[in-house]
Amino acid sequence: MSLERSIIAFGGFMVLLSIVLTATVSPHFVWLTVFVGANLFQSAFTGFCPAAMVMKKLGIKTAAEIALSK
Template sequence: MSLERSIMAFAGFMVLVSLVLTAFVHHNFMWLTAFVGANLFQSAFTGFCPAAMVLRKLGVRSEAEIAKQG
């Protein structure tokens, strides 16, 4: 799986987890959903994504790197 798809999967997972936590644990977990959304929004404009940095260190390659390898 490429870095770009991994980030989308991770963001979707975090949104779903935060909604479950909001429904069953405490309503303030909605702030986690807001944080994930805000991070996605700012990364669309700046290109900076902390999750991408972590995934890169774990060895996940971008689509360009995968295509270059052949």
């Protein structure tokens, strides 16, 4: 899986997790959804994504790197 798809999957997982936590633990977990959404929104414009930096250090390759290695 490429870095780009990993970021999309991670964002979706975090939103779903925050919905479950909001419904079962505390309504304050809705702020996790707000944080994830704001981070996705700003990264669309700035290109800065902390999760991508962590995943890159873990060895996940971008789609371009995967294509070059084939």
